[in-house]
Amino acid sequence: MSMVRLRDVARESGVSTGTVSNVLNGSPSVNGEIADRVRAVIDRLGYVPNSTARSLRTGQIRALGFVFTDIANPFFTTLATGASAAAAEAGYALLFATSADDVSGETRYLGVFEEHRVAGVLVTPARSAPNTERLLAQGTQVVLVDRRSEQHCSVFVDDRAGGRIGAEHLLELGRRRILLVLGPDAIPQMHERAEGSREAVARVPGAELRVQHHTTLSIGIGQDVGRQILAMAPEERPDAVFAGNDVVAIGLLQVIGRALRIPEDIAVLGYDDIDFAAASIIPISSINQPTEHMGYVGAQLLIDELTEQAAGAAHVHRSVELFPRLVVRESTRGLAV
Numbered sequence: 001m002s003m004v005r006l007r008d009v010a011r012e013s014g015v016s017t018g019t020v021s022n023v024l025n026g027s028p029s030v031n032g033e034i035a036d037r038v039r040a041v042i043d044r045l046g047y048v049p050n051s052t053a054r055s056l057r058t059g060q061i062r063a064l065g066f067v068f069t070d071i072a073n074p075f076f077t078t079l080a081t082g083a084s085a086a087a088a089e090a091g092y093a094l095l096f097a098t099s100a101d102d103v104s105g106e107t108r109y110l111g112v113f114e115e116h117r118v119a120g121v122l123v124t125p126a127r128s129a130p131n132t133e134r135l136l137a138q139g140t141q142v143v144l145v146d147r148r149s150e151q152h153c154s155v156f157v158d159d160r161a162g163g164r165i166g167a168e169h170l171l172e173l174g175r176r177r178i179l180l181v182l183g184p185d186a187i188p189q190m191h192e193r194a195e196g197s198r199e200a201v202a203r204v205p206g207a208e209l210r211v212q213h214h215t216t217l218s219i220g221i222g223q224d225v226g227r228q229i230l231a232m233a234p235e236e237r238p239d240a241v242f243a244g245n246d247v248v249a250i251g252l253l254q255v256i257g258r259a260l261r262i263p264e265d266i267a268v269l270g271y272d273d274i275d276f277a278a279a280s281i282i283p284i285s286s287i288n289q290p291t292e293h294m295g296y297v298g299a300q301l302l303i304d305e306l307t308e309q310a311a312g313a314a315h316v317h318r319s320v321e322l323f324p325r326l327v328v329r330e331s332t333r334g335l336a337v
Helices: 006-013 016-026 033-043 049-059 074-089 103-115 133-137 159-172 188-202 219-231 246-256 273-281 291-311 330-336
Strands: 061-068 093-098 116-121 142-147 152-158 177-182 208-213 239-241 267-273 285-288 317-324 325-326
Touching: 006 016, 006 033, 006 093, 006 133, 016 033, 049 159, 049 267, 061 074, 061 103, 074 093, 074 246, 074 291, 093 103, 103 116, 116 291, 133 142, 142 291, 152 159, 152 219, 152 291, 152 325, 159 177, 159 188, 159 239, 159 267, 159 285, 177 188, 188 208, 219 239, 219 246, 246 267, 246 273, 267 330, 285 330
Parallel strands: 061 093, 061 116, 116 142, 142 152, 152 317, 177 208, 177 239, 239 267, 267 285
Antiparallel strands: 285 325
8 A cells, every 4th residue: 555645635635735734734724624624635545744754844843852850750750741741732742851860861861852853842950950052042942840940931839838838737746856858959949948948947946957968869768768767866866757759758668667656756748749659558748749730831831932933923931830738648647637
């Protein structure tokens, strides 16, 4: 069976190849009745658009790239789920790459997306703002996700509020020795959560906050922190741990849950509210981030910018701030929840 070509669709529809192309691209300039006729012929003949040929004409493929830091962390796969939904609605594919929380890996994959001429790129930076100069120079738009930016459109969560809300919850439960376990302080989210927690603790006489910064946040880090806690004398142990993400909280519970009562001896609070938090043997209280929505908004910002670019319209960068909320479960309140 021979391959169906664009000109075959045009001939069967009684229109020009340009009209067929406009229908495929969703152009509003085509009469509705003609567009329906062309689509019916496309379906009947089984025509599949040649994306390679299109990319040669336009210099871009109809795909968006997304570089995020840790594919093993459900937070980032949920981000990608939201972004993928927005991309699909607009007729784009979404291509993923993980930097493994490493700046060199981030740079490498931004280069890969540059070489493949994706229409736009979403980035959750590994550390500081990513180097996007070459992408922007060739007309590829960039949006930052889970990070505030002045140079790009961005969507982010108020992490200072998240840190404050979490610490306030633990203090309201009577906890006075709080251990905050975070990633590198150079990451803005981590710094902001620490500042929010300090604000809450400073308002309660006799309360203290100890902060640990780690190069990454993983189950292994949670297990290490758990072993450190068990090695302490009982009077020195924290009576609450506020983990930088739910993955750390899970690792922590795996170790301390065998020797201490949760939450009677020590309360555990996570961050992100991934599905595994509620499904844990001891359901974990967590600071919920609107993660899937954040990914969706990030992709929509990028698509809006691409649409304005194609129309020759002026573009003004936008920053969208989202807000966290506390989800209380057994790891802080016990079975009374």
